[in-house]
Amino acid sequence: MKYYVLLVFILSFWQTAKGQNQTLDSLFSVYKNHSKKDVKTIDLWNEIAWEFNVVNIDSTRHYAKLALNSAKEEKYFNGQIRAFNLLAIYYSYQNKIDSAISLNSKALELSLKHDLLEHQSSLYNDLAIDYGLKGDYEKSLDYYYEALEVLS
Numbered sequence: 001m002k003y004y005v006l007l008v009f010i011l012s013f014w015q016t017a018k019g020q021n022q023t024l025d026s027l028f029s030v031y032k033n034h035s036k037k038d039v040k041t042i043d044l045w046n047e048i049a050w051e052f053n054v055v056n057i058d059s060t061r062h063y064a065k066l067a068l069n070s071a072k073e074e075k076y077f078n079g080q081i082r083a084f085n086l087l088a089i090y091y092s093y094q095n096k097i098d099s100a101i102s103l104n105s106k107a108l109e110l111s112l113k114h115d116l117l118e119h120q121s122s123l124y125n126d127l128a129i130d131y132g133l134k135g136d137y138e139k140s141l142d143y144y145y146e147a148l149e150v151l152s
Contacts, residue, residue: 023051042071042079049086053093061090077114081107081123088126097134104130121150 049063064086071079084107091099104126111119128143 021055037070039074039076039079042067042074042076042083045070046079046082046086049083053086053089057090057093060086064090077110077116078119081110081116081119084110085119085123085126088130092130092133097130101127101130101134117150121147124150 045063045067049060049067052059052063064083067079068083068087071077071083084103088100088103088107091097091103104123108120108123108127110116111123124143124147128140128147131137131140131143
């Protein structure tokens with residue numbers, strides 16, 4: 001029985017990893033066919049970084065940094081916000097919670113400054129998670145309430 005459960009677990013993990021690779025392959029294919037460095041490239045790098053977060057977290061950091069640097073050059077605030085958030089995810093995985101908080105705070109600050117509401121609820125939520133991981137449950141709860149307020 002335990003071998004059956006192990007086999008099911010391995011097969012389900014393999015299927016997830018296989019699906020992840022197909023998505024990455026598709027994103028890289030689009031990237032290779034896109035000849036100029038622009039907002040679409042930044043969005044592709046952010047998507048590639050997101051897809052890598054399950055497979056290879058170091059690649060998440062690499063592509064998020066590419067996206068962030070280009071988004072800063074282009075003054076593309078949506079791209080910067082997404083890249084900051086992806087880097088925060090990387091640091092959260094590395095258990096560097098203060099760095100994750102700092103990056104998510106930068107993303108939130110940009111989102112508020114430029115009135116980009118589509119990011120705010122998820123950033124408040126991510127900050128709530130970060131503060132919860134840090135053990136600051138009161139601040140975590142405050143951020144959860146902020147996330148809910150943005151949605152209402």
